[in-house]
Amino acid sequence: MRLPSRIVNPVLAVLLDGSGFxxxxxxxxxxxxxANQEYGLHLSYDHVGVKRWLSGGTCRQPEVVAEVLSRAWGVEIPVAVIWPQSRGGAPPAAPHLVPCVAPxxxxxxxxxxxxxxLTRRALLTDAIAFTAGEAxxxxxxxxxxGPAGRLPDSSAPTSHRLTISTxxxxxxxxxxxGAEDAAIGGGxxxxxxxGQLKHAVDLLRETSYTDAVGNRMLAAIAELAGMAGWMSHDVQMAGxxxxxxxxxxxAARESTDRRSTLLQVSLLADMARQMRDLGHPATGLQLVDAALALLPRGRYPAAAAMLWNLRARMLGPLGPSSISELKHAVRLxxxxxxxxxxGDDDLLAYTGRAELxxxxxxxxxxxxxxxxxLAAHAEEQALAALEARSPGYSRSTVFDQICLSTARFTGIDPDQAATDGHQAIDLAxxxxxxxxxxxxxxxxxxxxxxxxxRPTVRAFRERLIVTLRAAAA
Structure with missing residues (x-):
């Protein structure tokens, strides 16, 4: 489909580009x-009318246009996604309902x-809904x-020029x-x-840049947004x-930078981890599979290893029927x-022997x-993780220690499990x-x-209760 050169509504342009018309x-x-079949309306739109919408014009029957595009794409597309001015004071559509358009x-x-x-953490968390499943x-x-809307051309030199050093x-x-988050948590x-993300976004919106620099900045924004998301997840701000x-x-999908694919993989992996932590492993499995589909065949084995390992993590809670698949994923x-x-893992933070x-x-x-x-396998792997874990990953070390204690409680070694639990409290x-x-x-x-x-376990539980109460105070 040939689109006009002057486009004011890039979302509509991307929707048309991937619609199949x-x-x-x-x-x-x-x-x-x-319009005629469903509403009894007799319309006479042609390419001129569609060009007018692309150029920023309004539409008298936006619901019909949205319905046609929804059927073409196979997902519901709200009118406000195409024409945001029609929201009438309502909040914007959630980002996952909207196509990838850089502006x-x-x-x-x-x-x-x-x-x-401008909002306190608790209020923001209550205001932003968390979504899981097919929704x-x-x-x-x-x-x-589908297709992505790229950055607009901003190559004309101005007094405010974005440089590669920035x-x-x-x-x-x-x-x-990322290093600070791994060491002491995201809070x-x-x-x-x-705040750093705001600065980066403002720079890209307000300066001129070459195509290469602009797209690298867009990739940097994608990575930094993911870091803000991960820190938010670590303090239980789910939405x-x-x-x-x-x-x-x-943003990663919209960038043409060389890191774009691996950044998409990394962000999908983090979204899957959040899904598992919040009790939605089946949704997490879908996201991991989507990330695996993005990786070029035969390239980035460290990233592929991380994803197959994460796939095993999603399969664990799904019941006995998933055990053989879990075992295969771990071995692969x-x-x-x-x-x-x-050097294969330099673009992804959570790869390596300890993480696996x-x-x-x-x-x-x-x-x-x-x-x-199967707790015996968990115990073996937790010990291997603790042995391989590098300095600077204090939070991951705590998780390894908690898992070791949990495995030994499950495997009927309660006294050693209590000792491990005390160590976990110390590390936490x-x-x-x-x-x-x-x-x-x-x-x-x-x-x-x-x-x-058991006396050792009772003492551990008493200390743990005191620790948790002190943290909640």
Missing amino acids: TSLDEFAAAVNAL RTLDELAAYIGSDM LSDPLLRWLA VTRIEAATAAF LSREAAV PAQRYFTLGLQ AEDLLADADP AGNAALAWQDAAGHIPA AEVATSARVLDRLSSLLTHSAPHAA
Whole structure:
């Protein structure tokens, strides 16, 4: 389909581009036909009318246009997605309901960051809904598979020019936030990361740039949005975290930078981890499979290993019928990592031997909820993760220690499990800003309950209760 050169409504342009219609006249005819069949309206739109909509003009029957596009794409497209001015004071559509269009994504990020910076965490969390299941995966994955609206041309030199050195500083700041998050949790630096993201978005919206620099900045924004999302998830801001993840994913899809594909993979993986943490492993499995489909065959074995390992993590809670598939995923992840070169994982934070073992431990422990004998595999992998874990990953080390304690409570070694639990409490003090650490610590109360009469376990449970109460105070 040939689109006009002057486009004021880029969302409509992307929707038309991926709709399957071969011309603007064919699309206009479909609008006329549906209006007649469903509403008894006699319309006479042609390519001129569609060009007018693309140029910023309004439409008298927007519901019919939205319905035609919804049927063409196979997902519901609200009118407000195509014509935001029709919202009439209502909040904008959630990002996962909207196609990937760079100018829109930047506008959405700017508006959302502004709300975040002016709103207390609890109020923001209550205001932004978390979505799981087909309501999320169907539209989100459909948009990722369709065309994307790229950055507008901004190559004409101005007094405010975006340079590559500025982009590299944004990338370095994101790396620094990631290191701090891994070491002490996301609670302390979340607002600083959001502020840095605001600065990056403002730069891209307000300066001129070459195509290469602009798209690298868009990729940097995607990565930083993902970091803000991960920090939000770590402090149990589920809806806000998902919104940052989604907008970051769309920015990565819209960028032509060489990192675009791996950033999409990384963001889908983080969204899957959030789904598992919040009790939606089936949705997480869909997101992991989408990430695997993005990876070029035979490339990035470290990233592929991480995804297959994460797939095992999603399969763990799904019951005995998934055990053989889980075992296959764990083994394949190990084989892929063995084939990886040391530099293969430089674009993804959570790859490597320790991460594979830690995730495998969690997968086997989830499976042990159905078949307790599998806790032996969880224990073995947790010990391997602790041995391989590098300094600077304090939160992951706590998770490994909690998993080891959980496995030993499940495997009927309660006294050693209590000792492991005490170590987990000690380690957790280093990651005091992570709500996820406290959440997983609290799960040890459930796993230790069958052995509560034993003196060592009783002492551990008493200390754990005091620790959790102090953290909640």
